[in-house]
Amino acid sequence: MISLTRPEIEALIDLSAAATAIEDAYRAASSGRIRLPPVGHITFPDHDADCHIKYGHMQGDSTFVIKVATGFPHNGKHDLPSGNGIVLVMSAETGAVKAMLHDEMVLTDVRTGLGGAIASRALARTDSKDALIVGTGPQARRQIEAHATLLPGLSFRVWGRDTDKVAQLVRDMSHVCDVTPVSDLKTATRNADVIVTATGSSAPLLMSDWVDAGTHITAVGADAPGKQELDVALVARADLLAVDLASQCLDHGEVCHAAQLGLIRPDDVTEIGTLLQTPERGRNDERQITIADLTGLAAQDIAMANAVLTAWRGQNL
Template identity: 45%
Template sequence: MKVFDRQQIMAHLDIDDALARIEHGFIAYTAGQVQVPPVQAFAFVQANGDCCIKSAHVEGSDTFTVKVSTGFYDNPGLGLPSNDGLMLVLCARTGRPLALLQDEGWLTGLRTALAGRIAARLLAPREVHAIGMLGSGTQARLQLEQLHASNPCRNLVAWARGQDQLQGYADFARTLGYAVQLAPTPEQVADAANLIVCTTPSRVPLLRSEWVRPGTHITAVGADAPGKQELDVALVARADRLVVDSLDQCSRYGEVSGALAAGLIQHEQLQELGALLAGTGQGRTHDQQITLADLTGVAVQDAQIASGVLAALNG
């Protein structure tokens, strides 16, 4: 079994190839062509941490992937990153481990950001006058990098709880060419932006329905495990288009699960991202609609990005 570290992985990954593979993975998942066993989830309440184990195999692929991803949100105070993890790629013909990708959580972060890029391309209004960002960690940086590559808007309004980290995020955004406004509250982000990305591990709603203007698109990626929530359920219910990465996962946790449980929305209102990519779903039809992409992270994304980077590493 080969072992590759984060530096090797970052040096060999091709963003365009990864994007195409993840799009294919979403389409295959919606078509029922992917094995995705139930997610294993751990919660470490006293340490303010969590861990998930996800695995997937795409029909016809020579490999399958098992991924371990951790988030321990007090780590920055210890001088450690919040997120870590690794991916194990195995042969789908013999079961032999082929490679251990010691990516330190970077591949998980990137595949989530690429899903955000896809969702924004399919659902954002034609003219984005400002991007709003809730959060200032690694995922907030990766999401902004991917929006930078795919959307011409260069106005950013950002909010986060930690002011030092938020200032560091603003400095990062300016290196990408963004004009940055730091917002003291999430309400002011909603007031200023019509494309909002939520990237925090919050367990209480940060965005309320009455703050969000008609025509806004929201990509929510933080609620990737039970108990997490960034959006008021009334905001979910108000959305004109509800797009999820997985109907199964998002019915159990994520932003739409609370609105489903409260009877505010019905399962029939949900569409998978794979359906939009395949042309069988309906996205935004006019610029006054509120659109929401609830991305809980599907193991097919891990399998696809891992297989692509392994092919590049093996050259």
């Protein structure tokens, strides 16, 4: 059995190769080539925390993947990371454990960042220059990293409730790209071409009347029941709603709130994999408002695990 620690896994990650693998995984998910059972959720209300269990099997693969990821946002008070987890790669022929990737959340963080950047690249205006990152946690950092890799023409501004955390994020990411802090979310929203929301919010942060025509929004925070970052009126107003998996997002993603109120219908959403397969179904007008609602797929976890193990085997032939 292969057993890898977080530092070993991080050393094997190539963002560009992983992005290609995740795009292929999106296409496979939307074409029915991956079995994706419903996501498992465990909540810990006393700690404002949760655990996700995601699993799936790619048609024809000799292995399947089970991913467990936790989010305990108050761990910082105890000098502990807010996220943790493990990925198991198991034989689809015998059920044996083939690899244990003790990634401590890094694979989930990286694939979520890349998923967001893939969505933005597919749907944002081609002349987009200014990106607004809403949030200051680990995922905000991964979104900047991934967007800077896949959309190198962007400059970034960061907003968060905690100005000290905003300043720290700007300092940490300044070696990657052009990053500046902002204090007024409403004004920053109106000035942005691309907006990425990456928070654990349970109430809307972006209001509909703040968003101008032509804006693209990638929302990654609403990955569990009860979470919400966007005003339902904004979701209903969007010209194009993209999701990573329709059934999942309509159950507990950003779009579910508007759907439950009857503001949108299930057939108003289009999966990212479908848009990648048929780009003509994406943005076709510079004034369209587009939204990508990403709840995270086991398909991405499969892609990341396979990419890491392929790189490991390449070094250990």
